[in-house]
Amino acid sequence: MATSLPYLALRTFVEVGQRGSIKAAAQALSVTSGAVSQQIRLLEDRVGMPLFTRERSGLRLTEAGASVHPALLQAFEQIQETLLSLEQAKSWQTLTVSTVATFAASWLVPRLGRFNQRYPHIEVRVEATSAIADMRRDRVDVALRHGLGVYPNLHVTHLMAPVLVPVASPALVPANVVLTQPQDCLEYPLLHDADRADWPLWLSAHGVGNDPRAERGSALEDDFLLIRAAEAGQGLALVPVEYAKEEIAAGRLVQVLDKPWPARFAYYVVTRPEAMQRDEVKAFVEWVIEEAQGTT
Known part of the structure; x- marks a missing residue:
């Protein structure tokens, strides 16, 4: 027949054995000396033998008590370490953020150090993908997405609207060639976003009417590919200026x-x-909005 372990009595035994004093053990356990004496008596009754010898200077472990005390002490130390690990695990939080590769590389990741400094207990895991995540199935906590903001049944907050600029390789548009009007871009091959929307809208916003040349050129899946194609001299790309800063600074692209x-x-x-x-989640959302507001 199974019986429960006398946990409190064993814990008291370990403390008294370490300190050799009922009073000191009582202080360590935050109980009265009478409560300690009662637990020791209960344990000795349970095992059917004395575990301490009472002396004027305090308590000394009997031979039987001394034989089991080291193992019990180690066991309670392991229990304490396990509880500490659980407390640390509770305080350490992991956050999965999904976004497209270009935004992750050019904007989010360079700023994450500031989030880590502010919230060192939150570990951010970035998933760079162009696919729209099923946030429940894929266990995504936050998605940063470029679109019209229509995401049914989800909490949506506007972050920022990137500014698009036309860029090209210096080999395609050398320094001695100056484009002065938006329609001048139509003299070159155009590199389009996946839905071929940005160039026509950009031209229309600058007063350039319908022109069939605005529809020509290759279409690529994301801004990273557009930038690489522009670097290779394949045409003019219309990309967020934030994404092309490094290439422009290095002279691989020109605005x-x-x-x-x-x-x-x-x-x-x-x-x-x-x-x-x-x-x-709330901390990350507030931080990323703060970062976006500081973007120039």
């Missing part, structure tokens, strides 16, 4: 015209409604 126009689409922070109740 061919100073006629920026905000993109038709904006970036949005997307979460499950219930996820906003979690401290780590």
Whole structure:
């Protein structure tokens, strides 16, 4: 027949054995000396033998008590370490953020150090993908998405609208060639976003009417590919200026015209409604919005 372990009595035995004093053990356990004496008596009754010898200077372990005390002491130390690990695990939080590769590399990842400094207990895991995540199935906590902001049944917050600028390789548009008007871009091959929307909208915003040349050229899946194609001299790309800063600074790309126009689409922070109740999600959303507001 199974019997329960006398945990409290064993814990008391370990403390008294370490300290050799009922009073000292009582202070360590935050109980009265009478309570300690009672637990020792209960344990000795349970095992049917004395575990301590009472002396004027305190208590000394009997031979039987001394034989089991080291193992019990080690066991309770392991229990304490396990409880500490559980407490640390509770305080350490993991957050999965999904976004497209270009946004992750050019904007999010370079700024994550500031989030880590502010919230060292939150570990951010970035998934770079162009696929729209099923946030429940894929266990995504926050998605940063470029679109129209229509994400049914999800909590959506506007983040920022990147400014699009036309860029090209210096080999395609050398320094001695100056483009002065948006329609000048139509003299070159155009590199389009996946839905071929940005170039026509950009041209229309600058007063350039319908022109069949605005529809020509290759279409690529994301801004990273557009930038690489532009670097290779394949045409003019219309990309967020933030993404092309490094290439422009290095001279691999040039901004061919100073006629920026905000993109038709904006970036949005997307979460499950219930996820906003979690401290780590709320902290990240507030931080990323703060970073976006500071973007120039």
